Amino acid sequence: MASFQKLTAPVSGSKIEFKNGALVVPDNPIIPFIMGDGMGPDIWHPTKKVVDAAVAKAYGGKKKIEWFRIYAGLDAMQVYDKDTVLPEDTVNAIREYLVAIKGPLTTPVGGFEFVCMTCAAEMNGTDGKRPEKCPKCGSEWITKRFRSMNVGLRQLLDLYACVRPVKWIPGVPSPVKEPQNLDVVIFRENTEDVYAGIEFRQGEEATLEIIKFISAKIGKQIRTDSGIGIKPMSITGSKRLVEKAIQFAIEQKKKVVTLVHKGNIMKFTEGAFRDWGYEVAKEKFRDQIVTEKELWDNFNGKMPEGKVLINDRIADSIFQQVILRPSEYSVLATPNLNGDYLSDACAAQVGGLGMAPGSNIGESIGLFEATHGTAPKYTGLDKVNPGSLMLSAVLMLQYMRWNEAAALIEKGLAGAIRQKRVTYDLERQMEGAKVVKTSEFGDAVVENM
Numbered sequence: 001m002a003s004f005q006k007l008t009a010p011v012s013g014s015k016i017e018f019k020n021g022a023l024v025v026p027d028n029p030i031i032p033f034i035m036g037d038g039m040g041p042d043i044w045h046p047t048k049k050v051v052d053a054a055v056a057k058a059y060g061g062k063k064k065i066e067w068f069r070i071y072a073g074l075d076a077m078q079v080y081d082k083d084t085v086l087p088e089d090t091v092n093a094i095r096e097y098l099v100a101i102k103g104p105l106t107t108p109v110g111g112f113e114f115v116c117m118t119c120a121a122e123m124n125g126t127d128g129k130r131p132e133k134c135p136k137c138g139s140e141w142i143t144k145r146f147r148s149m150n151v152g153l154r155q156l157l158d159l160y161a162c163v164r165p166v167k168w169i170p171g172v173p174s175p176v177k178e179p180q181n182l183d184v185v186i187f188r189e190n191t192e193d194v195y196a197g198i199e200f201r202q203g204e205e206a207t208l209e210i211i212k213f214i215s216a217k218i219g220k221q222i223r224t225d226s227g228i229g230i231k232p233m234s235i236t237g238s239k240r241l242v243e244k245a246i247q248f249a250i251e252q253k254k255k256v257v258t259l260v261h262k263g264n265i266m267k268f269t270e271g272a273f274r275d276w277g278y279e280v281a282k283e284k285f286r287d288q289i290v291t292e293k294e295l296w297d298n299f300n301g302k303m304p305e306g307k308v309l310i311n312d313r314i315a316d317s318i319f320q321q322v323i324l325r326p327s328e329y330s331v332l333a334t335p336n337l338n339g340d341y342l343s344d345a346c347a348a349q350v351g352g353l354g355m356a357p358g359s360n361i362g363e364s365i366g367l368f369e370a371t372h373g374t375a376p377k378y379t380g381l382d383k384v385n386p387g388s389l390m391l392s393a394v395l396m397l398q399y400m401r402w403n404e405a406a407a408l409i410e411k412g413l414a415g416a417i418r419q420k421r422v423t424y425d426l427e428r429q430m431e432g433a434k435v436v437k438t439s440e441f442g443d444a445v446v447e448n449m
Helices: 040-059 073-080 088-096 149-158 207-219 235-252 270-285 292-299 313-323 338-347 386-397 401-420 439-446
Strands: 018-019 021-025 030-034 068-069 099-102 112-116 122-125 142-145 161-167 183-188 199-200 229-230 256-261 287-290 308-314 331-334 357-361 366-372
Touching: 018 287, 030 040, 030 088, 030 366, 040 386, 040 401, 040 439, 068 088, 068 142, 088 149, 099 313, 099 386, 112 313, 142 366, 149 366, 161 235, 161 338, 183 235, 183 338, 199 207, 207 229, 229 338, 235 270, 235 308, 256 270, 256 313, 256 338, 270 308, 270 338, 287 292, 331 338, 366 386, 386 401, 401 439
Parallel strands: 030 068, 030 099, 099 366, 183 331, 256 308, 256 331, 287 308
Antiparallel strands: 018 021, 112 122, 112 142, 161 183, 161 357, 199 229, 357 366
16 A cells, blocks of 8 residues: 555545456545646536536446545645655555546646756756756766656556547537548557657757767768757567557457557657557467558458458558548557557547547556646636547547447537537537537436436
């Protein structure tokens, strides 16, 4: 049992456990939540109301979530101290209870950490102003760590799969003619690539040394007034992400897993992601998959019954594919940066980030989150769309195998939108709609369950 500095867990609930490769969820699970910064509280309160109502209705009062408030961002600075935006308590609570949900977070100025790449000494600093030398070993350069708390949580908890389903709810305004044709789940690698990127500032001694080394040892010329970035992509990170995507496709009876990459240019990172993806598909799922090459070489283009097709697409090409031929795609497995772009581009087709759920999944831990920012100018106005967080709660309930409660929230959301009782962002795009407050939208969802 974890011990906390400034947190007290509910005494009436029970812990979710992970046994034999699966979650074991009691009828009264303790679930930590981070309310979020900016308009985070505005969307959290109706989301909690909706989740509690769905659970009560689905299970006749036999199941109940015991909510456990934990802190990050501006709230954490109030509860702990002004330099603490991601407390150890918060990380330990999520590790202990395995399933958590969070609103949007911002990283305040002064909340950055720096780490020496020579001796790993840590210190605080202000955004954009890094110390010239490490105070411990005198190293000439220090780099930022945890540029955002969202990234920090994913790395500390090894939540290596960012899972983003993208599906249209009828009635939601869309810029495309047939938004119903897009129904994909994006598995984005969540710990490597640019998230683990190492940068060297233009003009610094270390940067110039790297440029000289590359010129002398590799024969590649880089302008001396360049900044340098390194993005690591590993066999471990790539294979476990693709494995999780394929396993999901098999369990959910999805037809295609597409590896998205820029391997035509970056052959040893992006191209390797593609190669490693095919490798793990054959190593772990040989009897359940067919590659696109095998489909044409061995089956004359006719997909065998009950198999999952594994194919790949160049990153820039997939952006037009999900608009022009969206029905050909089911599950997309991507490196970090590609998935970041693609998730938001797909979300734009089904109503934008306000209607886009997100989850971060590891081997046993699931952290579910709103995918948009904090919108601080709307703080306390009871105005913004809580759809992203509500749909993320749907993912959380599905992760817990409380599918009946999840389905009720989806039904309630669809009903409220069908009645055109929506927040301002949707109302201004829907003819004949009635604008409602954030809290009133939550009420409408409950009424339509």
